[in-house]
Amino acid sequence: VMIEIYHRASQGQLALTDSILVKNKFESIVDYSTYEMNIAEDSEPSLYTQIGKQMTLFDLMNQMIISSSNLATNILIDEVGAKNVNASMQRLGAYNTEVLRGVEDQKxxxxxxxxxxxxxxLMTIFKSIALPLGETTQDQIAMIDVLKAQEFNDIIPRFLPGDVQVAHKTGSITGLHHDAGIIYLPNGETYVLVLLSKNLKNFDQGTLTLAKISQLFYEHVTALEVPSNKR
Known part of the structure; x- marks a missing residue:
């Protein structure tokens, strides 16, 4: 969704400073009946205090990425259109990614x-954002900055050193916990890591295991570095 927003902004179809209405009524893709988001199921409850007010696309996008707000996600999917998001994914080569609906469309x-x-x-998507320094566009830099501000850091960054930066997006529902992002090493090198899971019987233990896998990848990648005195 964020990529489609920046794409449309680059085409002059919208501006990140545009204001849109914060709402909590959405249509099911099954029969167009309306449903509302459940604040108790959302990781970002503060946005619900803004219902009926205006917020900028940029602020809602930050809520969607940084705080994993379900409400912001649905508002933005309605704003840019699921079909347009899918078209952006096709352009990137993410051919098996499809956004059909918003969150909590139970029907x-x-x-x-x-x-x-x-x-x-997801690897393709994050690689498209993580072009080498000097080839990165201003839009990519802006998206990376948003992803680096992610509030949920219990998987990829969890056991990594403090001088390692991670631009990533997490996601979770019952039995699932995911994380994908770009890891920036202190020496200027980067790598992309995608960790997906399903059917987790113990959510916390599954999350811990994923974090340890991230640590193993980091240790493997950094072990491949050649010391400067041996180059």
């Missing part, structure tokens, strides 16, 4: 109509 969920992605597609 769609009951019929198996769910958003989909793959580890390969």
């Amino acid at each position: 769609a969920y009951d019929l198996g109509l769910n958003n989909m992605t793959t580890a390969k597609d």
Whole structure:
């Protein structure tokens, strides 16, 4: 969704400073009946105090990425359109990623109509953002800054040294916990890591295992570095 917002901004179709209405009524893709988001199921409850008011696209995008706000996600999907988001994914080569609906569309969920992605597609998406320094556009730099501000850091960054920066996006529902992002090493090198899970019987233990996998990847990548006195 963030990539589509920046794409449309680059085409002059919108501005990040545009204000839109904060609402909590959305249409099911099944029969267009309306439903509301449950504040108790959202990781960012403060946005619900702004319902009926105006907020900028940029602020809502920050809520969606940094705080994993379900409400902001649905508002922005409505604003830019799921089909347009899918078109952006196709342009990037993420051919198995599809946004069908917003969050908490229970009727769609009951019929198996769910958003989909793959580890390969997420790798493709993050690689498209993480171009080498000097080739990165201002939009990519802006997206990286938002991703670096992620508040949920219990997987990829959890056991990494403090001087390692991570630009990433997490996601979780019952039995699932994901994290994908760009890892910036102190020597200027980067790598992209995607960690997906499903059917977690113990959510906390699954999260810990994913964090340890991230640590193993970091140790492997940094072990490949050649000391400066041996170059």
